[in-house]
Amino acid sequence: AAIRDVGRVKDIPLTDVDRIAKMIPAIPGKPITIPEALETVPALKEACDESPYLRELVDTAAKLEGVVRNAGTHAAGVIITDKLITDYVPLHRPTGGNLEENPIGSVTQFEMQILDDQGLLKVDFLGLSTLTVMARACKLIQERHGVDLDINSIPVDDPETFELLGRGDVLGVFQVEGVGMRRYLMDMKPRELANVIAMVALYRPGPMEFIPTYINRMHGNEKVSYPHPTLAKIFEETYGIPVYQEQIMFAAMELAGYSASEADSLRKAISKKKAKALGRHREKFILGAVEKGVEKATAVAVFDDWENFARYGFNKAHAADYGVIAVQTAYLKAHYALEYMTALLSVFKQDTDRVAIYVADCRRMAIDVLPPDINTSELDFAAQVNADGQAAIRFGLGAIKNVGHGPVQAILDARNEGGEFISLEDFARRTDLRMVGKRALESLIRVGALDHLASRIAMLEALDRIIAISSGYFRASEVGQLSFFGEATGVSDSLDIPKTLSNVPRRRLLAWEKELLGIYVSDHPLSPYLEELTKIVTHFSAELEETQQDQIVRVAGEITQIRPYQTRGGKAMGFVTLEDLQGQIELVIFTRVWKDAVRRLELDSIVVAEGKIDRDRGTPKILVDKISEEFKAFEARPMPVAQARPVRQDPDQNPPIERADQQPGNLAPSIDQPLQAAVQDEKPPLPIADAADEKPPLPRAGVADEIPAAFSETFEFSGYPARSNEPVTHSRLLAEVSDEIPVVSISTVNIGDDHTESEPKIITLMLDATGDRTRDALRMRRVHGLLNSYPGTDRFAFLLFEASHRYLLEFPSSSTGYCAELHAQLVELVGEHRIRIETLRYQ
Structure with a gap:
């Protein structure tokens, strides 16, 4: 938050601010400060060393870090007391919004931690649209089938429900419809409610690393072990993996003789990383465990593991609530698909992306x-x-x-x-x-x-x-x-x-x-070509789930999105989304195919694509070997059912997929965009920072070739001319500058220490265009604002260079007071050799 606030005030381009903010790790339960990030994240330190303006951004944000930014209101927390609440807590009016329309009359002045220390009861009341979906579905089921169901009577032990979850048919199922969760459920093949509850608790940053271990132990592929035999009955349900905070509480009671209230105090100390409280509990736990016959070394090891558990421990009651609803919605979809999908579409009718996906799922289910x-x-x-x-x-x-x-x-x-x-x-x-x-x-x-x-x-x-x-x-x-x-x-x-x-x-008509x-209802653009396409395609979108890694497939569809991308090596590639009658298909097109196909690819055109399946990142994607709008270019013959072959490992042609230990950048297209835009359960991977940011760096003082210019709607000129193939050097352009300023006589001017001089001056700043208008506009505002902040009678102008053209941008209504202080700041922004100072002589 500090990085983003400072970046907004300093008019630093949002892409740069976003890139720097994402370099700072956000580990739940283990926050890291900006100074610590500078020491531990090489990419952040490198970015600050290369760009003085980014160093200023980070240093300023570090000073603001930890300062109270604003008084917010908890999204769902309600305090319940036995007496008047003012006997315990001071109140104040809600902040922000229209107070007259706000249903909340007052909020506590004390923050959550203080209220907890006071021993007050805080209850979180969460509103879920899924509950509305379930209520509507149950009403439709009663009307159509005469079966009375509600949230308290929907079964959670139905075998067909777990079969649906295990095969990944989870679109519209609460909490588990994201790509990553779907993949893990297909690996897990849950057999009971406890499996789904554990998955809900594990599928978060931190504990996700334990999901493969949980699945292997669940299926008997890995041995289950416990630090001490006493813990077996407590951790048995999660196959020896500490998942829930309640497990820690029960373990402390069994292993060290804690009371229930003491165990809850231990839970809070671990989850909140309270150093003093942890020190007290360490001594108490080890002493109590030794008294109950546990070896000291074992007790120390167990407590150390629990301290690490703080960053991923989850409340079982919370996970159980979500897990139950997940299984109940899966039951409704498994047994009453028509009614459930009707309710689902009704509740999310304003979200056209979700509607499109759910309608495609309906058609898949006939x-x-x-x-x-x-x-x-x-x-x-x-x-x-x-x-x-x-x-x-x-x-x-x-x-x-x-x-x-x-x-x-x-x-x-x-x-x-x-x-x-x-x-x-x-x-x-x-x-x-x-x-x-x-x-x-x-x-x-x-x-x-x-x-x-x-x-x-x-x-x-x-x-x-x-x-x-x-x-x-x-x-x-x-x-x-x-x-x-x-x-x-x-x-x-x-x-x-x-x-x-x-x-x-x-x-x-179809476009309307x-x-x-948000979808085609009456017909589909592919319908007239369906007979011809069925002779040459091997799979439709819904059938790709049954394919194997590296299987050769041929698909067809209407192009709905084209996303060009440039690799780290500067080579062009792209991502294309197709839509057929059953859903969407994601294509990854590497350089070799892209350079020939990009000129022919157009939105709303119908193409056939051939390539191999990539299932490594969830939803199957096709690595394209051939793509064309000419159906005759493909033979009407069946493709091989499965033909595994190694994927070419060219670092310049592999798409930018982020590993877990990489820091995200800001320019990668989302391969899983259609599903993610609707569900938002799992953010798509982004490339590492140095691969993503292909923009020219902002200037360092005196380096003219790196200086971007600035263009904006506020300071509009005739626009960018067509680029010339002739290379233009700065030295040649600078030599021609004097021809562009006929109203002044040039003479040597000394810079004074104050803002007043006997003769007014004109300051000309020479700026080069980068081609990124947003970035350039922000830079121009910074320079213009800096000049305006020094009052005086001096004038200023911008001389803008684009290819072989020059534009003189004057500000007749603005003035400045040029001095040594202003000069130093301008040198830092644009470089010393890009500033011309001349005595202004009116003719």
Whole structure:
């Protein structure tokens, strides 16, 4: 936080601030200070040594570290007392936000640790959207199947549930739907609730290193051992691995004769790293253990292990709560998939990324998701029966972009009162489109919700007239003139939509669906080519889970994302996301293939890709050997089922995958982006810092070739010209500078110690463009702000260089007072040889 705050105040580019902040390790239970990070993280020290401005950033942040930044409010903590709370704790008003709308009337002035020392009861009340999903699903199950379920009666010992978890079918399952958790569950093959609870506790930074050991011991592939036989019954459920804080408490009671309250005090001392309390407990524990017949060396070793346990110990009650909900949601998905997915889509209907992923999962499970329809859709997603008698999920009107609760409710009220809409005129006369609005109605038309009333293009062309007729009808009704429209006189204002000769292209219709729903519902761009593609592809996206490492596959899909990347060696490669009828496919394209394919790859184009499977990082990805939009380039023959071959280990062509001991950078594309954007259970790996930051370094004083210039919206000029192939040297450019400043006469100027001189001066700062506009803009603001901070009558200008072009940027409304102090700061920012000081002589 200190690094980021200082970086914001000093206008340091966010990418640099983010890179430095991520270099400082964040180990739960074992915080590290900025000075300690400088000593232990070589990359951080190197960055500070190379860039003076980064050294200033880190040094300033180190001085602020530990200072109270602001008074926050605990997200879920509530203090409960037996008397008036003011008898124990001083209160104050909540900070931040609109106090009138804040449901919290007051908060404690004392922070959590002080309240704990006082012995007050603090309870955390957490709100989970998953509980809403479960409640809705249980209601649908009761309506459709007559089975009464609730959070207290959903089974947690069902074999089919654990089979679902073991095969990785966890999308939409609470707490375990991330890529990493899914991979470990597939390795574990949980057999009971305790396995899932342990996984919830272990899957965090720190204890993750014990997951393979836990799985091996669970399956009998590794021997279970205990430091002392007395501990066997306590650590048996976790195969000898200390996972829960409660295990430490019970072990202290059994091994050293602790009381329950003393054991809880030991737990707090270990988890909070209280040095004095730990010292007291060490003596007490060793003495008590020896008195109960435990060897002193064993007691010392056990206590030392427990001190290390502080950084990963987890509260079992918390893990059990989450584990139970995880198993219960898995049960609902295993036995009542339609109802559960309907509830899941309804709760997350505003998150289009999640909706897209969950709809793809529905289709994988052979559950149809029908497009929105004003005659059958509800506000949320709803379970319905198709004309062929098959159950399906109907898209909710509230999930359409630009269509809020108010417009949908106006349509539903009209439908509930008078039944289904039989024509466009019927819809306009029964629904007050003033309540719906033009934007919402247009979105409904675009996604096909009114397709049974008229063609989309005709309704869009007559949109204003439709709204005008509906508005006129309801205004007349409100003033008692409804008979004018035919109720009593038989006269009516008909709504005749003229037939249009043009049809909306199918591709545009699908684009509207993608834009407003987040997915393709009525059709898919691949559908017209499906027959041809099935002859040449070997796998669709849902089938990639069954592939083996290095298996050769061929896939096809629509390009939804292209992410270029530059390797550490300066070679270009890229990441491409495809979407087929079943989901998304991630492609990794190395330099050899990328340099030929990048010119042909375009968003929304349909391509076929061939390559080998990479399963080392969770979700299967394809390392592409061949990619083309020409289907004929691929033979219509089956690919080999499995053909393992070694992966080429070219350090310049391997994608930047971070190891656990590497520090993240800031430029890597996310290979797992589609799932991560929706679930956010596990952050995608980023490359190490020195590989990620390909930007030119900020300047060191006097090094002209490293100096970036600055461009911004505030200081706009004619823009970057096309780059010239002719190399431009600084010496040649500097020699030509005088031609660009005709209003001054050049003479030697001495810099004084104060801000006043007999003759005004003009200071010209010569800056070179880096090509990164954001970085350059921040630099220009810093230089401009520094000059403005010294009052005086001197003038200044920026001379900007881009390729073979020069731009003189003047500030007629600004002035400065040039002095030795200002000169020293400018030298540090831009270099001494990039500053020209001239006497200003007006002609």
